[in-house]
Amino acid sequence: MPLHHIDMVKTLEKIEESAMIRLVYISSLTLKGRMSASMFEQVEKSASAYNQQRDITGILxxxxxxxxxxxxxxxxxxxALQRRISLDNRHKNIKVLLLKEIDQHTFRDWRMRLLFLERWLWSPATKQQVAQLSPFLPFTPHSWTPERAEQFLQVINTLNTPPHIKVAGITYNALGNMFRHIAAPHQAFLIVQxxxxxxxxxxxLLLFL
Known part of the structure; x- marks a missing residue:
């Protein structure tokens, strides 16, 4: 379960200021985020520049x-980065799931890459390559424990290359994703309407013809 603010403060107090830490948070996409077709590209670009200057690594x-x-x-x-992220109104329900001291970077070569965990966006080759991600799909991290999150990160770290998105899906449209999420639970209603x-x-037409 996510850490409460008090637990997070207590954990941070036990860690030296000069130490390295790993922080894992979870959140949900907001309506504004879904309406921005270029959101993911913007996030990846800004995160890469910001993190490289501060020797911050990780994965989104x-x-x-x-x-x-x-x-x-x-x-x-x-x-400081986590506080900055919490002000971004493109996501909500932001909760820290894991916070711990570490000895070294785990995702040194990733530079905060963006990993899409949507099967329909993956290429056929990727679907075969990342079968070990199946236990974590559909992606519902809000129900995960810290241990589950660690297991997930361990699997991600074993991938030689990130999942490749289909060429047709590279222009991933967040508005289209919003419609997909709305339509799924209300499909019958939409059809009737x-x-x-x-x-x-x-x-x-018959009345006025």
């Missing part, structure tokens, strides 16, 4: 409307 994972981000680096730098609307149009 997205799937099923949820984020999980692992941040590694100097304690002060990581906490569509049929009724069509019947109304036909009736009006």
């Amino acid at each position: 994972c997205y799937g099923n409307g949820n984020f999980l981000q692992c941040i590694e680096g100097n304690k002060a730098q990581v906490i 569509g049929v009724l609307s069509l019947l109304i149009v036909v009736a009006l």
Whole structure:
């Protein structure tokens, strides 16, 4: 379960200011985030520049409307970044899932890459390559324990290359994703409404013809 603010403060008090830490938080995409078709590209670009200057590494994972981000680096730098992230209104329900002292960077070569955990976006080759991610899909990190998050990060760290997105899916549209999430639970309702609307149009045409 996510850490409460008091638990987070107590954990930080036990860690030396000069120490390196790993912070893992989870959050959900907001309506504003879904409306921004270029959001993921913007996040990856700004995160890469910001983190490289401060020797912060990690990985940002997205799937099923949820984020999980692992941040590694100097304690002060990581906490400052986490506060900065919490002000971003493109996501909500931000909760720290894991916070611990570490000896070295785990994701040194990733530079906060963006990892899409959406099967429909993956290339056929990727689906075969990352079968070990299946136990973590559909991606619902808000129900994870800290131990589950650590297991997930261990699997991610074993990947030689990140999952490749289909060429047709590279122009990933957050608005389209919003419609997909709305349509799924209300599909029957939308179909009925569509049929009724069509019947109304036909009736009006017959009335005025």
